[in-house]
Structure formats: C-alpha cells, structure tokens
Amino acid sequence: MGVVSRPDQVSLGVLVAAVPRFKVDEAVAVCGVEERRRGGKLPPHVTAYLTMALCLFAEDGTEEVAQKVTGSLSAFGVWDARWAPPTSSGITQARKRLGRDVLRETFYRVAEPIAQLATRGAWLRGRRLVAIDGFDVDVPDTAENAAEFGYAGNTQARSAFPKVRVVALTECGSQAFIDAEVGPWAHSEKAMAATLLPTLSSDWLLMADRCFYSFEAFSAAALTGAALCWRAPTQLRLPVLEVLSDGTYLSVLIDPQIRGQHRARLLAEAKSGAKPDPAAAHVVRIIEYDIPNRDSSELIVLITNIHDPADVTAAELAGSYQQRWEAEAPNGQLKMLPRGPGRVLRSRSPDLVHQEVWAYLLVQHAISALICQAASGADIDPDRVSVIKAARAALSRPSYSSTHYSQDLARSCGHDAAGT
Structure with a gap:
C-alpha cells in the first residue's frame, strides 16, 4: 500500500526541506545555546521546529500542535519516537532557553532568493526584482511587550495592542522574504531599512516607496552596484x-547638507556631463507618469540609476514598480497567518515575540518556495497563488507527500489560478 503521509507530515516536510537541520544547528552554535540536559526531549533544534510549527498551526493550542507534529519530527530525524509529546509549560520553558536570536540567525542562513530563470515576474533585463517595505504585527498586551515594542498612536488614541515593526526585502517573483529587520514600533521604517541596504547584490533591481527615500539611503544602495527604481518624495527638487x-530626463541628487556655492558647482558639473563624487551627488534618470482610473490624477515620479533608455525602457521600469505594489501582498498575508485576521501573536514576553516573528518569516519563506516551484512548473506568475490558501492546502491533504503536493499545486495553478 505504501506510506501514507498525514497533513502535518506534508507541512513539516515543507519546513524541513526549506529550513534544513544543519542550518538550525549552525544558528544554535553561533548563538551559544547549548542543550542543558543530554538526551533531553526538547533540545534547541527540536524547539526551533516546534516554534515554526506553532506558526503553521496557528489556530491550535500549544499542546495540540505538539501532539500533531512530534511523530512527523521523528520521521525527519529531529525527534525521538520514544519521547512523549511535551506539555505547554515545557514548550514555553524550552522556547525561553532557545532565546530570541536562534531563529533570526536561522532566517539569515535560509532566506535566499528562490525565483528561477523561468519564474514569471522575477526579472527585468537580467536583473532580479526585489522590493523593500514595512509592516506591523500585533502582540499580546503585557507590560513587558508594551515596554519593549510600544503602541501606535499616542496616549489619547493609541492602538489596542503593542506593535512590532518589521521592514523586509522581498523577492518580487516568489514574494519570499529574503532579508528583514525587526524592532519596536517607534523605530522608523527608514532607519530600519538602513541595515538592509548594504546587503543588496549588484544584479538586483531594488524598488522602494517614497517613504524610504533619503540621499543617504539612495547612496548606500547605489554603492552596492544594484540598480535602483525608487519613487521620489513630492518635495524633492x-x-x-x-x-x-x-521623454525621460537626467537629473542630479545632491546631498541636502551641501548648500551655497558648493551646491551650485556640483549642479554645473552635472550639467556639463562630469561624473560627480558619489559621496556628494548622483546623476539619475527620472520617469514621470500618471495612473489612469483613479478618482484624482496622481503623478508618479521614479528615480533610477539606469540612465540609458536602451538598457531599460521607461515603460519597463514603470511596470516593474507595479511589481513593488504586488510585493506588499506577502506583508498582508503574513499578518493573516497568526491565528487569522485581527489576531495577535502567542508570545507574552519580548524574547519570545522576537522568536515568533522570525519563525513566521521562516514559515512564509518556506511556503513561498513551494509556491514558486509549483508556479514556475505551471508557467504562471507565483503572485496568482495565495500564501494563505497554500498553507491551508498543505494542512488538509492527508494522502500527499510534500513533493506530490507541489506537483498537485502546479496542476491546480495551471487550471484555476485565477480563483486563488
């Protein structure tokens, strides 16, 4: 008859394939988290996978999740079948021992671009399309969480729950998070993005909204050699x-700290065709267009360091910027994963909140990898497949292995992707 996989085996198979044990072990070693009891049933790597499973089975209680997944963890070599499923308090204590950093370090080792050359919507003239954006996640209203993360608004009208701010780099083709920064609500998206920009690759095309623009940010991104396509803030000259x-035109971005005669000299040099010192100024190309079918006319102004229209056309860059808007989808989908829309995370202390957020980022990356593989095989754009639907399907197909699920998703994508 053959082996029959349960739904949790399918879903955990996706996780273990995308988040291999050796990368978890590397993160554990880097963070100095050692197993306190030799042979204990909740060593760090088991706790890491259980924490990810808590995200995947967000609607279920902690002990119920443990009952569901421990058998599957045994099949994947991260659980001893002789152990009894742990209790809720046991899992909480193990998560505290694991700390806030292990899953963050695991994410950094796992979260790589996954789009293939055949993936639709992933490339523009040989450049990988990526976008940067931010979002927030509600966490339980405890004194510790409030002190660590803060509320949106003010004392007169504040949010109901403390909020974690996340700024992430997203691969547009797969909609997978490939880098991220997590912090308190009071930290600005622009400041958090500053830590991500130096990690860009020279073969990427980064798109960003106007809230991320500053001369310093644009310079930091440009220094990596990456192509840039950023929306200009309205006040930018x-x-x-x-x-x-x-019909596009060349312009120059000058450090706003530079004024007077020095600024005039830089502008004159740029007009003469001289290449300015990148620490002081950047010659850029400007694309302007409006969006039809809106209540009022809105002029979109894009800044790019791709100067030659023969390299990339204005229409291509405008179309790619549309992909940045599509890349906001995984932000909303991730916010819907924790126990459904409008719900909060499980964790009642800051260390466990950080741990849980990174676990969700890992789960989103794993599911996105599965979707990207399936959609590329079906020759459709991965953004036509919902992360939420894919996650639910992975939990409800009792006779499917992870590979069979991917093949079935590909067939489903090819026939009814419009309904996803």
Missing part, C-alpha cells in the same frame, strides 16, 4: 539636466 529620447 529634480533639476532637468538633459531630456532623453523616450
């Missing part, structure tokens, strides 16, 4: 240096 054949 963009002098016209040269109008190009496609």
Whole structure:
C-alpha cells in the first residue's frame, strides 16, 4: 500500500526541506545555546521546529500542535519516537532557553532568493526584482511587550495592542522574504531599512516607496552596484539636466547638507556631463507618469540609476514598480497567518515575540518556495497563488507527500489560478 503521509507530515516536510537541520544547528552554535540536559526531549533544534510549527498551526493550542507534529519530527530525524509529546509549560520553558536570536540567525542562513530563470515576474533585463517595505504585527498586551515594542498612536488614541515593526526585502517573483529587520514600533521604517541596504547584490533591481527615500539611503544602495527604481518624495527638487529620447530626463541628487556655492558647482558639473563624487551627488534618470482610473490624477515620479533608455525602457521600469505594489501582498498575508485576521501573536514576553516573528518569516519563506516551484512548473506568475490558501492546502491533504503536493499545486495553478 505504501506510506501514507498525514497533513502535518506534508507541512513539516515543507519546513524541513526549506529550513534544513544543519542550518538550525549552525544558528544554535553561533548563538551559544547549548542543550542543558543530554538526551533531553526538547533540545534547541527540536524547539526551533516546534516554534515554526506553532506558526503553521496557528489556530491550535500549544499542546495540540505538539501532539500533531512530534511523530512527523521523528520521521525527519529531529525527534525521538520514544519521547512523549511535551506539555505547554515545557514548550514555553524550552522556547525561553532557545532565546530570541536562534531563529533570526536561522532566517539569515535560509532566506535566499528562490525565483528561477523561468519564474514569471522575477526579472527585468537580467536583473532580479526585489522590493523593500514595512509592516506591523500585533502582540499580546503585557507590560513587558508594551515596554519593549510600544503602541501606535499616542496616549489619547493609541492602538489596542503593542506593535512590532518589521521592514523586509522581498523577492518580487516568489514574494519570499529574503532579508528583514525587526524592532519596536517607534523605530522608523527608514532607519530600519538602513541595515538592509548594504546587503543588496549588484544584479538586483531594488524598488522602494517614497517613504524610504533619503540621499543617504539612495547612496548606500547605489554603492552596492544594484540598480535602483525608487519613487521620489513630492518635495524633492529634480533639476532637468538633459531630456532623453523616450521623454525621460537626467537629473542630479545632491546631498541636502551641501548648500551655497558648493551646491551650485556640483549642479554645473552635472550639467556639463562630469561624473560627480558619489559621496556628494548622483546623476539619475527620472520617469514621470500618471495612473489612469483613479478618482484624482496622481503623478508618479521614479528615480533610477539606469540612465540609458536602451538598457531599460521607461515603460519597463514603470511596470516593474507595479511589481513593488504586488510585493506588499506577502506583508498582508503574513499578518493573516497568526491565528487569522485581527489576531495577535502567542508570545507574552519580548524574547519570545522576537522568536515568533522570525519563525513566521521562516514559515512564509518556506511556503513561498513551494509556491514558486509549483508556479514556475505551471508557467504562471507565483503572485496568482495565495500564501494563505497554500498553507491551508498543505494542512488538509492527508494522502500527499510534500513533493506530490507541489506537483498537485502546479496542476491546480495551471487550471484555476485565477480563483486563488
């Protein structure tokens, strides 16, 4: 008859395939988290997978999740079948021993771009499309969480729950998170993004909204060699240096700290065609267009360091910026994973909140990898498949292995992706 996989085996198979044991062990070693009792049934790597399972089975209680997944963890070599499922208090204590950093370090080792050359919506003229954006997650209203993360709003009108702020780099083709920063609500998205920009690769095209623009941020991103396509803030002054054949024009970004004669000299040098010192100024290309079918006309102004229209056309860059809006989808989907829309995380202390957020980021990456593989095989855009639907399907197909589920999802994508 053959082996029959249970739903939890399918879903955990996805996790173990995307988050291999050796990478968890590397993170444990880097963080100095050692097993306190030799042979204990909740060593760090088991606790890490249980924490991810708590995210995958977000609607269920802690002990119920442990009952569901321990048999499957045994099949994947991270659980001893002789052990009894742990209690809720036992899991909480094990999570406290694991600490806030192990799953963050695991994410950094796992979260790589996953789009293939055949993945639709992933590339523009050989450049991998990525986007940066931020979102918030509600956490339980405890004194510790309030002190660590803070509330949105003010004392007169504040949010009902403390909020964690997350800023993430997303691969547009797969919609997978590939880098992230987690912090308190009071930290600005722009400040948190500053730690992510130096990690860009030279073969990427990064898109960002106007709230992320500053001369310092643009410079930091440009220094990596990556192509950039950022929306300009409305107050930014963009002098016209040269109008190009496609109606776009060259302009110059000058450090706002530079004023007077020095600024005038930099502008004159840019107009003459001289290449400015990147510490002081950047020659950029400006694309302007409006969006039809809106209540009021809205002018979109994009800044790019791709100067030549023959390299990438204005229409292509405008279309790619649309992909940035699509890349906001995983932010909303991740916010829906914790126990359904409008719910909060489980964790009642800051260390466990950090741990749980990174666990969700890992789960989202794992599911996105599965979707990307399936959608690429079906030759459709992965953004036509819902992360939420894929996660639920993985939990409800009792006779499917992880590989069979991916194949079935690919067939489903090809026939009824429009309904996902």
